[in-house]
Amino acid sequence: MARSDTLRSEIAQLEKKNAGLSNDLAKAQKTANDASAAALRKRGQAARSRSESSRRLALSGAEREAKKAADAQKKIAAIQDKMANNTKTIAGKQASLRAAVSIEQRAQDRQDDTRRRKEKNHAREVARLSQPAAHIRYVAVQLPKPEPLRVLYLTANPEAVETTIEHPDGSIETNGVWLRVDYEVRQVKDMLRKSKYRDLVTIEHLPAATAMDLLEGLNNHRPHVVHFSGHASSWGLLMENDAGTDAGAELDFGLLARMLGATDEPPRLVVLNACESLDGADDLLQTAPTVIGMSDEINDASAVTFAARFYSAIASAQSVSTAVEQAKVSMIAASLDGAELPVLRTRDGVDPGDLILVKPPE
Template identity: 60%
Template sequence: MTRSDQIKSEIGRLDGSIAALRKELARQQKKADDAAAKARHERDRAHKTKSDSTKRSAMATAERKDKEASTGMKKVGDISVKIAAKEKSVNAKRTSLAAAERSEQRTKDHEDDRRRRKEKSHAQEIARLSHPPARVRFVEVQPPDPEPLRVLYLTANPHATETTVEHPDGTVETNGVWLRVDQEVRKVNQALKKSKFRDLVTVEHLPAATGQDLMDGLNDHRPHVVHFSGHASELGVLLEDDEGSRDGNGMEFALLARVLGATDEPPRLVVLNACESLEGAGDLLRTVPTIIGMSESISDLAAMNFATQFYAAIASAQSVASAVEQAKTQMQMAMLEDFDLPEIRTREGVDGHSLVLVNPSE
């Protein structure tokens, strides 16, 4: 049962209770009115009669009926208070119902978007399988060159994520939050400026990156590291498209591997700072010797902390494995539950502890 269905059921029960109370209110009001009318009648009879016994009997009956009328009116008041309280509760429930229905509609829209992306990725996979697979380059790991480490930093954020909070009074609040990828890049640059060998690392940021931006970046900058921050799934990464549509443009991991290999100088490391991106390691290791990805969905704050500490360690001439461990440790110190999600995968024969991308001796 959805939250809105539950609230509708609660409103139905309250409406039924209010109807029963109104019926009881009418009954008690009638009893009080009848008793008051009877009391007036008996007093009139007592005033008109000349018999003392009849007068005493009539006055006694009048007093008894006055008490019945008073008791009845007290019950009428109590029932009216209960009705008002339940009507107030119904109004609050109706407000909660409207919020829940809006939240469920947004959730449905988000699920529909996700389903469309999966269907699009599935169609692309069918198209890929219908053609003979192209040969993917197998790039060997090379020692660091006597030049600054070049990082191609791609960010894309065509989808907003939503968080839903249910308050104690039953109201539901849903907020759309865009990934703070620009803030992430800013923090990484700040960390690099404070690092020991900051002059040996350069970062080329490509915001709102498309697939064409990636290819142009590989050609223009010949990066040693390709970093992607944004949305991903077990199928691939989500880039922007040239039309700037809300759905973005999904790129499967197998195609991403081909793009990275379609250059004379493929990167030595790919960092996928996005949810479930570790699923692409198998495809990407066919081209790139070392992959860093997230094993599950990671929060925006955790992803930001990971990238900041990772590049601070890389710019201090730490190995890739040590940089990942430093970043995870910093996330744990910050009490982030996602601290264990970043993982490193290497091709057979490649040791992440020996892979140092910044060589200060040169």
């Protein structure tokens, strides 16, 4: 049962209880009024009586009725306290219900968006397969030169939404759909500063990256490694929109491969630190000899740990294969999920165990 349904049931039970208390309150008020009136009448009878025994009898009856009225008033106060507490509880649960409905609606919206995106991706994939294959430049593997490793680090987090809800008990709940990509870059740079050959690795970070930022980055920095962190699907990457709107711009893997090949110095390695990005490996291997992607959905903490440890190993002159293994081991040691998700793919004839991107000085 959904949280909202549970809350609705609890509110209905409390409202039913309040209705019963309201009936009890009306009965108690009637008892108090009747007893007070009876006590008043008996005191009047006592005052008018000429017989001492009749007067005492009337006063005794008046006292009984007065006590009955007092007991009824105590019952009224107790019922009113219960109704007040019930009403306060109902108000708190109604606030929780509004929050639960809002959270469930956002979850439903995300599910609907995921479903629509998958349907769209499927339609595009069908359309792509029905057309002649697009030209993707096949680039030969280049031997590393004795120069600093240049990493073009693109991050994008379009359509990020964050909502803060304050509950009646004072607790704060934050919900949203966003990625800690800036924190990931900071952790990578921190790990590089601790690495043995930190001076032989340079990172050019392009936040809120668009597809055009990628092309400009290829021209301006001639990167050996192109890294993307953000949202992805089995169809492509979700980049920022050049129009400046909240909606992301989808970049399919086929076009991404052509972009990476549209330069005189294509990258030696492409790292896609994003969900389901391994599906683009076949396209990207036409341009880059080595690709790292995620085989399924990966959470923020795991993605950050993977990236930081991977580049720490790379900057220690470890091979790409060893760097991936060190990153996976670090995820396991930190009790994080998804250590099996990063997958290294290469072209035929390329041994990732021999691919060392940082060449220490002789």
